[in-house]
Amino acid sequence: MSLIKVTIDNIAIEVEPGTTILNAARKIGGKVVPPAMCYYSKLEGSGGKCRTCLVKVAQGSAKDPRPMPKLVPSCRTEVQDGMVVQNITSPEVLEARRAITEFLLINHPLDCPVCDQAGECHLQDLSYDHGLVETQTIEERRTFAPVDIGDKIKLHMNRCILCYRCVMVADQLTGQRVHGVLFRGDHSEIGTYISKAVDNDFSGNMIDVCPVGALTDRTFRFASRVWFTKPFDAHRDCPKCSGETVLWMKKDQILRVTGRKDKYGELESFICNDCRFEHKDPKDWIIEGPRKIERHSVIGQNHYEINKERKSDGGF
């Protein structure tokens, strides 16, 4: 199949037909990649909801050069041959993105100091890049009490941005989905309708796909800030999943096990709950070495890669 040409922020690239603008931008990499809070390449039908990845299509295609009338969600818009896209070169896009960030934050509790997700939170990254310095809201925020959905997962609905990723994980990865989005508008909430535990072998992946701290690991709750832990690639023979994980360690203790995430925060492969929650002993794992952290610089701030002395006294 012949490749088609698309220009994003004046950078030309050739991609396969059917590629979305977002994925074309990811092929270029760097600053031209729009932020994505709800799109998840491994989940079918995801994206289009958060609107942070809106871009301007200045030229529809070589055949039909008209610009698209509105900003389009880059995660759900396929490129056409000769398409010209503006992301960070369009003031209109940046303004819209600032507004979307503001919308996402008006009901967010901003409780980062006590949130386990802090340091690896996509909403933090987004507001760091596109947020306003001062809030324009004086309104009361919507509030929900935190609930346990199952014995391993905590749901903080206050923090949820309704990306629907966890719903799609449950739909596409597990046999039966027992949770979903209830109610409408800004009263929507993730819930199990009649208080039911989300209980299946792969439910833990909901935590990994959550872009914010709405779903957190109860076995890691308040154990440490993530940037005080050190991630190591590790694997084990697992009959249920690939067994390829990241161990988040403090000294020789495993505080948390997660899947391996790429630089866009997406899992390389989904892992089972057995690996995630039940194997906190380093003896269970074959440690491959320190994990390279690319995107979430906050974790990198702990200089774990260059901290050589630690290696000598800590034993790993």
Added chain:
Amino acid sequence: MATQILLNNIEVPGLTGIEVYRKLGGYAAVEKVLKTMTPDEVSAEVKKSGLRGRGGAGFPAGMKWSFLDRKVDKPRYFICNFDESEPGTFKDRHLGSLNPHLLIEGMILGSFALGARTSYIYIRGELFYILNILEKAIDEAYRSGYLGENILNSGYSLDLHCHPGGGAYICGEETALIESLEGKRGNPRIKPPFPAVVGLYGCPTVVNNVETIANLPWILQNGGDAYAALGTQSSKGTKLISACGHIRKPGVYEVEMGLPVEEFIYSDQYCGGIRNGNKLKAVIAGGSSVPVLPAELILRTDRGEQRLLSYESLSVGGFESGTMLGSGGFIVLDETACIVKNLLTFARFYHHESCGQCSPCREGTGWMEKILQRIENGRGTSKDIDLLVHISKHIEGNTICPLGDAAAWPVASAIRHFRQEFEDHVKLQKCPLSR
């Protein structure tokens, strides 16, 4: 009396029964079409009529039909959108409850033209009493051989079902309607693909409004050209206008497109003027979603031309000084009405009805409502007015479906045309019109 296509016999007693309906010439169009015409000829006739979608967007119905993917080997579906929930719009319920067979006849014609073997009427959950009327009428149509296998020995078979929604405004958006009909949460889909290609159960689907479909029997009986002879250059035929608010005679009126707005408001044949002889202040011409216009701009355009009830005339001046015909919910406000309070009512509605799928609409609608609440209750600041403009500007165009736009336009237009009134609320720290 102006030409009546839809409300012609609406006052005849017993019209909901098939005998009376047939005596008045009902189902003649079905007999004519099924016996003498091909589906393509029906589509061509509708295209010729220039009929535009009556649900609000005003998209030409014939063109919408022509987008239907006819190449793919899948069933096709024809759906009637009876999820009429727009504040100020109550034309479909009037028509559907009093003349159900007209809608059913239109459904048969549309389904035949599009090649649908199963069709649905998706009716708003709150209109349960109309569901009962429709189901009774459908039963009668089955018994009389207008529905079911081999209709009138033409070889064409059609099943027609009614499906009540759960009462969500958003399910009036065609893709949310399809999701709901499939038994899912009524969230609008991201387009493209459009329903004409991937619709109900992944099959090509056309969704039309009740009023659009109810026009089909007349068009096929009298010809597309006869329909196109009515109305104006680009708004053909008649339109049901549901008039409400501070007028002497609220109700549903059928007007020929191109009737002057002034005549519609003041003529005794229609609204009969403003109640108690009050002064006209503003009109929301097409249901709550369209921009509000002050008296001087609804009667005359900014160019000084007379404003007419038609798609093109109402939109003269764009959003700066124009509005839209929308779904024909004509809300009239007199001098005693508070624009802020009125707007707050709408904002509360959109906040309540936002599906919550995409962030600008989910968060923005609630935010706007809270700010308007504050202003109306005398706790607003002048910064709040600019903030409202800021929010509405950033919802508009950035959402998955038009509900975001529908929530933003009334706010933006009210502030554009009545800014002084907002400032008075802030200055006086109360509503200047409250007693």
